[in-house]
Amino acid sequence: MLITTPNLGNADEAYARLIAAHDGLSEEASHAMNARLVLILMNHIGNAAVLAEALRLARPKADQPI
Amino acid sequence: MVERRYELAFELYPYRQVPDQAAEAPVRHPVVIVGGGPVGLATALDLGRRGVPVVVLDDNEGAGLGSRAICFSKRTLEICDRLGAAEPMVGKGVVWNVGKVFHEDRLLYEFNLLPEGGHALPAFVNLQQPWFEKFLHDAIQKARSGGAQIEIRGRNRVDAVRPAADHVALEIATPDGPYKLEAEWLIACDGARSPLRGMLGLAFDGRVFEDNFLIADVKMTADFPTERWFWFEPHFKSGDSALLHKQPDGIWRIDFQLGWNIDRKAELEPARIRARVDAMLGPGVEYELDWCSIYTFQCRRMEHFRHGRVLFAGDAAHQVSPFGARGANSGMQDADNLGWKLALVLEGTAPDSLLDSYDAERVQGAEENILNSTRATDFITPKSPVSKLFRNAVLDLAGDLPFARVLVNSGRLSLPCIYDGSRLNGPDHPAMPARSRPGAVCPDAALSEGWLLRSLSDGFTLLTLDAEAPEEMEAHGVRMKRLALTAKGNEPLRERYLGGAAGAVYLIRPDQHVAARWDAFDGSAVRAAVARAIGKE
Numbered sequence: 074m075l076i077t078t079p080n081l082g083n084a085d086e087a088y089a090r091l092i093a094a095h096d097g098l099s100e101e102a103s104h105a106m107n108a109r110l111v112l113i114l115m116n117h118i119g120n121a122a123v124l125a126e127a128l129r130l131a132r133p134k135a136d137q138p139i
Numbered sequence: 140m141v142e143r144r145y146e147l148a149f150e151l152y153p154y155r156q157v158p159d160q161a162a163e164a165p166v167r168h169p170v171v172i173v174g175g176g177p178v179g180l181a182t183a184l185d186l187g188r189r190g191v192p193v194v195v196l197d198d199n200e201g202a203g204l205g206s207r208a209i210c211f212s213k214r215t216l217e218i219c220d221r222l223g224a225a226e227p228m229v230g231k232g233v234v235w236n237v238g239k240v241f242h243e244d245r246l247l248y249e250f251n252l253l254p255e256g257g258h259a260l261p262a263f264v265n266l267q268q269p270w271f272e273k274f275l276h277d278a279i280q281k282a283r284s285g286g287a288q289i290e291i292r293g294r295n296r297v298d299a300v301r302p303a304a305d306h307v308a309l310e311i312a313t314p315d316g317p318y319k320l321e322a323e324w325l326i327a328c329d330g331a332r333s334p335l336r337g338m339l340g341l342a343f344d345g346r347v348f349e350d351n352f353l354i355a356d357v358k359m360t361a362d363f364p365t366e367r368w369f370w371f372e373p374h375f376k377s378g379d380s381a382l383l384h385k386q387p388d389g390i391w392r393i394d395f396q397l398g399w400n401i402d403r404k405a406e407l408e409p410a411r412i413r414a415r416v417d418a419m420l421g422p423g424v425e426y427e428l429d430w431c432s433i434y435t436f437q438c439r440r441m442e443h444f445r446h447g448r449v450l451f452a453g454d455a456a457h458q459v460s461p462f463g464a465r466g467a468n469s470g471m472q473d474a475d476n477l478g479w480k481l482a483l484v485l486e487g488t489a490p491d492s493l494l495d496s497y498d499a500e501r502v503q504g505a506e507e508n509i510l511n512s513t514r515a516t517d518f519i520t521p522k523s524p525v526s527k528l529f530r531n532a533v534l535d536l537a538g539d540l541p542f543a544r545v546l547v548n549s550g551r552l553s554l555p556c557i558y559d560g561s562r563l564n565g566p567d568h569p570a571m572p573a574r575s576r577p578g579a580v581c582p583d584a585a586l587s588e589g590w591l592l593r594s595l596s597d598g599f600t601l602l603t604l605d606a607e608a609p610e611e612m613e614a615h616g617v618r619m620k621r622l623a624l625t626a627k628g629n630e631p632l633r634e635r636y637l638g639g640a641a642g643a644v645y646l647i648r649p650d651q652h653v654a655a656r657w658d659a660f661d662g663s664a665v666r667a668a669v670a671r672a673i674g675k676e
Contacts, residue, residue: 079545085514088529088546092517095525103525130540 075126141198141294141312148269151175151201151276154294160318167306168194169485171322173297173335175199177208177268178453178470179328180275184222185478187279187287189597191485194320196311200293202269202276205430206356208467209265209384209392214555214580215471216260217592221651224278225260228271232264233385238367240549242534244374248544249366252552257631258583259590263552265386268467300325300338300449307448324481325449328470333455341446345439345458345509350520351403352434352461353395355412359426360389369549371519371534375418379520380549383419390429393419394461396519403433436460438513440505444473445498452477457505459512462519462550469508472555473501479598479649483673488616493674496563504556511551518548555580558652565646565655565668570639581651582635586624591632596620598649599669601660604632606642608660614669619646648672 081087095103118124129137152175159166170186172179175197183193211228219225239249254262279289298317299310307325311318327335336343368383375381382394395415397406405411412431420426440457444450453470477497483489521527536543558564558578567577575582581602584591599619601608604626612619626633637643646654646668655668670676 077540077542079542081542081545084542084545085511085548085551088533088548089514089517092521092526092529095523098525100524103523107525130536 075123075130077130141296141314143199143294145199146204147199147201148204148267149202149273149276151273152195152197152291152293153200154292154314156315157290157292159320160313160315162318165308165319165321167321167323168192169323170194170326170481171196171307171309171320171324172326172328173197174328174330174453174455175201175272175291175293176328176330176453177271177275177467178474179326180272180279181218181222181471181474182326182328182452182478183289183291184224184275184279184282184287185474186482187282187289188222189478189482190287191482192288193290194322195289195291196295196297196309197291197293198296202272204269205267205432206354206386206390206392207268207432208271208464209267209386210464210468210553211264211266211271212464212468212553212555213254213258213260213262214553215468216264217580217583217651218471218475219275219278220260220593221475221597222275222278223281224274227274227277228266229260229264231270231274231387232266233365233387234261234264235365235367235385236262237364238369240537240547241368241370241373242531242537243370243372245538247534247537247547255631257585259585259593260583263464265384265392267386267390270387271467297329297335297338300335302339302447302449323448323485326477326481327449327451327455328453329455331454331458333451335449336441336451336455339446339449341441343439343441345437349399349435349437350460350516351397351399351401351406352436353397353406353412353415354430354432354434355393355395355416356386356390356429356431357393357416357426358388358390358429359420359424361420361424361426363391371530371549373419375415377415377419381419391426397433401433406433407431434461438509438516440502440509443498444501444505445494450477450481450494450497452501456501457508459508460516460550462515463508463511463552464550465508465512465553468553469504469556472504473497475650476501480674483617489673490675496561496674500556500558500561500563503558503561507556508553515548515550563648563654563672563674565671566657566664568640568643568656568658570658571643571656572635572638575636575645575653575656577653577655579653581645581647581653584629584632584635586629586632591624592651594622595647595651596622599654599672600645600647601665602636602643602645602647603660604636604643604645606644606659608644609662612662612665614666615673615675617669617673619669646672
């Protein structure tokens with residue numbers, strides 16, 4: 074099951090760390106970092122159903138595959 | 140001459156000659172407070188009620204015009220309640236619980252502060268700052284008639300300050316010319332630009348976040364609900380954020396975040412302001428502009444709030460962004476923290492090192508406020524394209540996914556600092572609830588008669604819940620009264636104070652923060668905790 078309720082102990086802290094991790098990177102380097110981050114977290118999750126649900130929720134609403 | 144720098148909403152302390160002005164040698168007072176804003180008045184009231192004679196110097200003669208700080212938190216009201224000033228504040232103030240958050244014109248979600256039951260005072264009231272100051276001043280007048288020695292000298296401007304070993308010397312300008320005064324202790328509550336800080340050559344450092352807010356108070360009869368509405372990137376194109384809030388007397392407060400590079404004078408043109416307000420309220424809404432101003436903020440603080448015999452409090456010591464209502468509310472916590480400590484030092488019960496704990500505890504509070512305020516500012520005005528990308532991703536998801544809602548940061552509303560790690564804290568008990576641990580403010584609770592916070596004494600209190608203790612006790616020159624309660628049949632009291640313990644003994648400081656707690660009374664343990672709480676250890 075994909076968790077969509079709050080699951081971070083200190084959400085503000087976690088968010089600030091995410092933004093700070095990009096400090097000093099160019100936009101292109103930031104996108105590349107985001108891609109690596111998604112791959113690392115995907116592997117950690119490891120569950121195909123959970124990932125499918127996450128991909129569905131993240132895809133723009135107006136642009137959902139039929 | 141002492142120029143009036145701003146117009147008044149209420150004249151409260153008109154200039155009068157006092158004998159000190161004609162004295163041959165400078166008269167020395169135990170405490171002089173500079174600045175008659177909320178923090179200066181609250182500190183004077185607290186000290187006066189504790190029997191300390193206080194002189195307040197202000198370069199004007201009352202409460203300045205303009206709503207300014209409008210959101211007063213429950214903790215601020217509790218402090219004012221202890222000082223006898225809260226009732227008219229709650230009576231006149233607007234109580235609100237519901238907040239709505241928009242991105243452009245899309246409602247993302249709404250929240251309800253719905254305070255848990257069993258608190259005498261509401262989570263927030265909105266009240267114009269001049270009214271807040273007037274009600275504090277009314278309470279000062281009442282305390283005076285009860286014998287408190289609080290003197291407020293209007294149009295007394297401090298022009299020079301000279302710290303010495305056992306006092307601070309002041310030179311003061313008045314409409315009748317200058318005079319000199321000495322203070323054993325000087326409290327600087329002279330605002331964000333603090334002339335005293337400048338005269339003493341003290342730095343005011345920090346991560347500089349600068350922004351301008353256009354504040355428009357509009358009077359209208361339109362039937363908007365009593366809610367806090369916050370917009371990210373508002374559809375009416377006023378800037379990064381906007382806020383709509385209700386105040387008493389049919390006045391609505393609108394804050395437009397304008398950004399840093401603006402032409403202040405042009406932005407304050409009434410036609411320009413009306414164009415912004417029209418775009419926000421939509422067509423056909425009738426209103427009058429009541430008061431407008433441009434407000435600039437920085438996030439920063441002094442490194443230390445104590446400099447020998449000079450103590451800084453409120454905006455003079457620290458400044459934050461307006462997101463979260465952490466300005467005036469944190470200043471009131473400074474006043475709350477300082478009053479009892481300075482009174483104990485002046486009467487010789489506590490060593491003056493107790494005032495170092497004011498510095499430590501309130502620097503901790505200021506750090507927490509600056510951290511929260513900085514994060515909110517980063518979320519509202521992202522500093523890089525990738526930061527904005529994430530911010531907008533959070534806003535996109537917040538409509539549907541609960542986890543994203545908690546990441547939306549339009550300001551984390553002011554809560555009192557818990558002084559974890561303070562050297563004044565004594566023993567904790569592992570079975571008792573975290574929320575009332577040493578360093579925390581006592582949570583209020585309904586009692587069979589009245590309220591818990593209102594039952595605490597002005598000094599130290601020994602609170603017992605289903606536990607024995609002497610009715611009165613003295614330790615290290617501190618007299619304590621017992622407040623004996625039972626949690627039987629009072630579930631909120633059990634949840635807030637007992638947790639898994641069968642009984643509890645709490646040592647509570649005069650500012651209603653918990654100093655220490657045990658599951659049973661032990662006289663020598665209480666005496667040791669009192670010594671610690673007054674800086675004798």
